[in-house]
Amino acid sequence: MLTDKFGRNINYLRLAIVDRCNLRCTYCMPENGLTWIKQNELMTDEEMLRICSVFTKMGVDKIRITGGEPFVRKNSIELIRKISELDGLTDLSLTTNGLLTEPYIPELKKFGIKSVNLSLDTLDKDRFFKITRRNSFDKVMETLDGLLQHHIKVKINTVVMENENIEDIIPLVELTKDLPVDVRFIEEMPFNGGDTDISLKWNFSQIYRYIKEYFPEIQKIQDPKNSTAYNYNVPGFTGNIGIIAAYTRSFCGDCNRIRITPSGILRTCLYEGTGINLKDEIRMGKTDEELKDIIINSIQNKPKDGWEAQKESLTASQIHQSMATIGG
Template sequence: MNGSLLIDNHGRKINYLRLAVTDKCNLRCFYCMPEDGLHWLSRTELMSYEEMLRSCSLLVKMGIEKIRITGGEPFVRKDIMQLLTAISELDGLKELSLTTNGVLTAPHVPELKRIGVRSVNLSLDTLDANRFFTITRRDEFAQVMATLEALLKHGIEVKINAVVMDGKNTQDILPLVQMTKELPVSVRFIEEMPFNGDGHVYTGLQWDYIRILEEIKSHYPQIQKLPDPSYSTAYNYQIPGHQGTVGIIAAYSRTFCGTCNRIRITPQGELKTCLYDDGGLNMKAMMRTGANDDELQTVLLNAVNHRAKDGWEAERTRVVHPGIHESMATIGG
């Protein structure tokens, strides 16, 4: 193995892996999946922890420096902390983070801190308990807020992810922004995407990143633009006097594709070089048919060297399933 860095066919360095460990979730957010859930993958259809660790180890040797664990909801998978601990010990990995809905996370926060997790993305679309129930179809608001408190207590950086949905939670934009006054959190507003998992036609974006910013500016005209870190998916801002920051992620508008440094592995082991593509390379299948690391490296490099320029091109060239009907839970949030 020659340890080649992952450079795509557009000259972009790939150093960030998002690994989805399960498709299952204990919430039923309507923008992600139907009320009755999805046809969950069987245990044999999921990558094993050994396969995940092998994939991560190989990709770190190839140049991946940051790994984010996602789902579904990572903490619904049994013994997830064992996998997180093993990944955190990979030589060459600079950062391990995760995305969670916070329902089951609070008891694990001290251990997350111990193994070196410095940043957690917490999904929270509203600060109103009743609207939380309407959006998620579950009464778990108190548990999520307990996780937020635990993360801050243990000094773990918190990014709150709020999907902005027309007619559902736009009244929460300003209360979420106000959180940054007293708390050292980054509140990031995300454009709604068409990954609802139930096959209904996405009718278009009502609240894009421009409209979200205009809404915030109408009440906080003093808000200031911050420099965006390299590879940032968010436009970052801060209100003078506030401890935290505000971000806006143009997930549907896809304005950040030109600097994209990330790839994904789904719970089934499928590599996605773009959120909007239809995959094609199954790491799990290759490992289970005896592929060695050199063979895996070859196909990984080939996939990265045939990457779509942006999310729009990836969506246009989908072959297996024209249109987008997956859930984010099956792709990896």
């Protein structure tokens, strides 16, 4: 088992398989996109599979496939299949924007994927276009329907933004009345690919107060171990509600997560600006045992929380890097 210097067991790897995305969400990147990672700097399927294998041999039993948008990567479904077959892996999940996902749902079910995080910031078509700069709302809803039909657990991720989608909070809560979905409201983070600061009026406390005004009977429920969300239920509702304090970072104390970016950089914290490039180590001929030593050393330097990580290593320019570059 991988353990950091604070005694936290690290068993959860978030693997970003591509930086590219087919949306241009305002909180993630500029309208004209980003300077994408060059093809030779991206990890190959074989490199990703090898890194995942090394981690599972070290006790990582949960992997989440992220991006960018995972299905923008060529033949990503085959890579997902190979990862699903790794010994020691008990939980494989996926984060997607839903635009290209629907045709692959039967295969995802076959591979044993039980949970999918679906990015959806509004239930209004016009606001969807304004936020994502793409007219693809119907495709996302088709993916939602398909996932539920195949009995795959759905967590809807909604970034809460002042003057953008506040009017969607209550309709999204109401979505949990009859559907077996968890809707998680996420504090906006500064990783927008530009130089725009956020005021964060809509932090965890404000989001909760707003929901409670409409649903005063809302109840706190048990948070799963290592959960990043504070979880709630409206009595009688089928699904649940979560609030993720992504910017105020109040969940760091029992963090069990690490990230691998599309170019192979191991980041032990979302707010960390540096990291070891495992892809480069592989291309220099490192053995699996040598990779394990590098990983162990990196984990031992995992910061106490996101505030410490930002203070120690995140430069002013890196604060505004895109989440697609970091790995969602």
